[in-house]
Amino acid sequence: MSCRLYEGKEQASSYWKYRIAPSDHLIQQVLNFLEKQMDQPFELAVDVGCGSGQGTLLLAKYFASVVGTDVSPAQLEMATQHTQEPNITYRRCVAEDLPFADGSADLVTAMSAFHWFDRPRFLQEAHRILKPRGCLALLNYTMDMRLSSPDRCSDSLNRVCNQFYAALHPYRSAKLGPSSIEFYREAHGSIPYPDKEWHECVWVERPMPLSSYMGLVESFSSYQALLKEDPQKATALSQDVCQRLMSIMRVTSVETEVVVAVKYFYLLACKPQEA
Template sequence: MLRFYESNSITEKYQKYRPHYPAQLAIETLGDLKGKKLNFLLDVGCGGGEATNIFAPYFHEVLAIDPSKNQLEEAKSQNKLAHVTYKQGFAETLPCDDVSADIITAGSALHWFNRPKFYKEVDRVLKPGGRLIVFEYWSFKFIPLNMSGDVTKLSEVADKLFQNFVQLETKNNLELENIYRISSNKFMKILDEMPYSKKRRFDNISMERFWSFDEVKGFIQSVDIYDIYMKRKENELLHLSNEERKTKLLELDPSEEFVRLLKESWGCTELENSNVKMKAVFNLYGVIGKNSLYRYFQGIRVAGYRTIFVRLTDCFCTYY
């Protein structure tokens, strides 16, 4: 698993500036299961608990894991649900018993996992008939409000600037480039590779936020690429004094450049950042895979027929 989003600064910005998932996401992805009180949810790569919060009401017990201690501390600080537990854990070695989870979720995290190892662990942990639900958002649209000119073209300028921002690191890093391609292609690759015969992709949910340039700047600073880029530049400038390095880093700051170039393109350079208003639209998409008895028997490791019988009894009582 690649590990980002672990510093205090990016954790704080992630919580403050990232759009939180709408309750509609849990309702639509659980589908016919949402009317039941399911036993156990495992949320993998939970971050600050954004996805955990919307899925938790449908379960008796929830375990949310993440490798980042800072993200987990943030999640614990805002947790108001007694049946939710946050702990450090990794996608490739899930801290759960065999055949224990009704649902496994991963929000804005799957592209960082070693996915073959993760899918193998999902086979071990997920009950027959259980579901793996993975999702994230992309296709950011920053639509200006109360501006003259062609709104569509102004929005396209913002989209192009964001793509340029992403390429600051991906153009020289094949691993990051492949990761971002998975996101920009809206999980089409994930749909193909997910090892389930029953699976479907969804792409019908969006989130809207009304922001100023202050929020846009904070959003840029909450993205992993920003953190990677700024740390690299800081290391390159270690030969300078603290004051010189601070000044140079401000000049190189991609969040500052993004806002400056967008204000120039939108013709509002004379306005304060807080006075430039826009609608930010985020497209949610993902893949839902359903485990089967065939996959279950492929991956199961048991000592004898008694164990199989006990586990199947539990599974059928839950789903059939």
């Protein structure tokens, strides 16, 4: 059974506000892989575990129809509120039972969600709905993000960040194990498709206010678990980290811009013509 998180309205709002979507470059890598396998125009993309829809939106201009799916009504409500593209729709369902016909999808994606699924069942379901030569793309990023600020020592900033991540590690879901990247490596090895790729380390830099970086980390499941167990401890930890970062940067505003380097990994796989 997949693990259900981020279903409340408050968390859905935080997810939309702070969570990051793959960069245009990463989406283009997915499309380049798909274009090698199938002729355009592309008809249907299914974004599974879409959350509040940031990644789903990136697919709209490349497909006649894009459908984001999620188990959370609050997440889907948030996604719908921020979607104006007429070719995007959303469906509530679990990742392991997708409401699509056999061989109907050109692309199936899961962006920062696959590790929460019942992975073998989801891979079977993705195989079922993919067209022959259709593609599966599973993307995620690690928590060990790097922070930099002009004219300030990045090493000092990242020592504080690493201490933040270490403090949250005991609250990491047991379902994820020591590192979710292992689930993606395992999936890459188990998918019986001859045409597949594994990319383990792709750094993407994103400028954002320090407040957004803090909100991003606070949206992670480990911080949310700490917040649920001990709200006072979670708030004190977050405030301490933020103050220490501002002190190193010699700023007084949490809206000061920083550059956050995010490490992505992803796998791409093409369903054979004769499957």
